[in-house]
Amino acid sequence: MRMGRKLRELLKQKKLLTSPGITTPLHAMIVEKAGFDFVYVGGYDVSLTLLGLPEVGFITETEMLNNARHIARSVTLPVIADVDTGYGNALNVIPTVQDFEAAGLGAIHIEDQVAPKCCGHVAGKGMVPLEEAVGKIRAALEARRDKDFVIIARTDAIAAAGGGMDEAIRRGKAFAEAGADIIWAEFPTADIEQRQRFAREVLAAYPQMPLYLHYSADLKWHESKVTFEDFPAMGYKIMHVSLTGMRSTMMGMWDYGRGFEGSRRASGNRISAAPEGASDGGVSRVRGLSQIQGVGRKISACR
Numbered sequence: 059m060r061m062g063r064k065l066r067e068l069l070k071q072k073k074l075l076t077s078p079g080i081t082t083p084l085h086a087m088i089v090e091k092a093g094f095d096f097v098y099v100g101g102y103d104v105s106l107t108l109l110g111l112p113e114v115g116f117i118t119e120t121e122m123l124n125n126a127r128h129i130a131r132s133v134t135l136p137v138i139a140d141v142d143t144g145y146g147n148a149l150n151v152i153p154t155v156q157d158f159e160a161a162g163l164g165a166i167h168i169e170d171q172v173a174p175k176c177c178g179h180v181a182g183k184g185m186v187p188l189e190e191a192v193g194k195i196r197a198a199l200e201a202r203r204d205k206d207f208v209i210i211a212r213t214d215a216i217a218a219a220g221g222g223m224d225e226a227i228r229r230g231k232a233f234a235e236a237g238a239d240i241i242w243a244e245f246p247t248a249d250i251e252q253r254q255r256f257a258r259e260v261l262a263a264y265p266q267m268p269l270y271l272h273y274s275a276d277l278k279w280h281e282s283k284v285t286f287e288d289f290p291a292m293g294y295k296i297m298h299v300s301l302t303g304m305r306s307t308m309m310g311m312w313d314y315g316r317g318f319e320g321s322r323r324a325s326g327n328r329i330s331a332a333p334e335g336a337s338d339g340g341v342s343r344v345r346g347l348s349q350i351q352g353v354g355r356k357i358s359a360c361r
Contacts, residue, residue, distance in 0.1 A: 060207075061136040061162060061165075062208050063206040064136050065138075065208050068136070069268055073295075074286065075095040075297070076094060076286065076297055076299075077089060077097060077098050077298045077299075078094065078303060079300045079301055079302050080303030080304075081099065081108075081125070081307075083131070083132035087132050089135070090135050094135070096135050096136045099125070099126050099138065100300060101122065101140040101141075104117060106304065107304055108125065109121070115142075118145075122139065126158060126163055127161035130162035131162060138163070138166065138210070139158055139163055141167065141168055142171075143173050143194075147194070148193040148194045151197045151198050152197055152200075154166075155209070159202060165207065165210055166208075166209065167242060168211060170191035170194075170229060171183055171184065171185055171214050171218070172184040172185060184219050185214060185219075188232055191211075192236050195236045195238050199236070210239065210242055211230075211236075211238035211240070212241075213233070214244045215228075216252070217245075223255065227255075227256055227260060230259075239268070240267075240270050241260060242271075248277040248281060249282070253292060256269075257269055257294060261293045269294045269296075270295075272300060
């Protein structure tokens with residue numbers, strides 16, 4: 059089954075699809091083994107992980123595409139990738155869609171910021187005119203070779219200059235009217251009432267439209283007392299928790315580095331152990347070394 063179709067089937071079968079945001083094939087393989095529904099690859103974390111630079115337009119389509127291709131190859135889950143603004147105008151969106159589709163992904167999301175874009179929670183964002191944003195979504199839909207490849211339309215209008223909640227709702231409805239498969243509104247805070255209002259008004263006009271929720275790790279969710287179980291009741295069908303792979307890697311590396319400096323033997327012994335909670339343990343098993351060796355023995359290679 060192609061990954062776009064697989065993602066669509068999952069949306070039909072489950073109340074809420076969830077995943078942690080990741081950056082590398084190894085992260086993706088762990089996400090799959092942990093039992094999540096899909097893999098999400100974000101621009102901020104990939105930019106910082108691969109380039110050591112923040113997400114302010116530095117990372118290119120080529121870099122994101124190559125990384126996403128490796129991730130898609132490493133798992134059997136649908137992969138969703140951040141393609142920023144589509145890397146240009148509506149015409150540039152066409153090869154972008156076809157490149158990521160050919161790489162084996164199930165979906166991409168395109169946003170309505172001006173280029174060069176900023177991370178969704180950085181002040182000073184600008185947005186392109188609605189007509190231009192809708193044109194990009196139409197171009198993306200038309201560019202697909204497989205009509206099951208999922209196009210997610212994202213609006214950053216709530217916190218953008220000249221935007222606001224009313225504009226975000228207007229754009230969400232316009233993207234739905236244009237034929238987007240999923241609608242995503244980016245919210246600057248953990249305010250639940252904003253999310254409820256956006257979902258209520260968009261779904262009133264397009265009741266079958268799946269809505270995407272970005273559960274940003276930078277927001278003060280503890281103040282809202284909301285749980286993941288609350289989101290389907292609001293109308294959201296799919297969500298990811300941002301920066302999870304990057305943050306967990308940073309924390310693990312930091313802890314190991316400090317431990318290594320203080321007690322090299324103890325740190326080495328601890329880091330060589332199987333990951334805590336891993337059902338089949340060990341880095342070699344996660345990366346599929348035994349399967350590759352099995353194939354190698356059949357063809358007299360990698361014995």
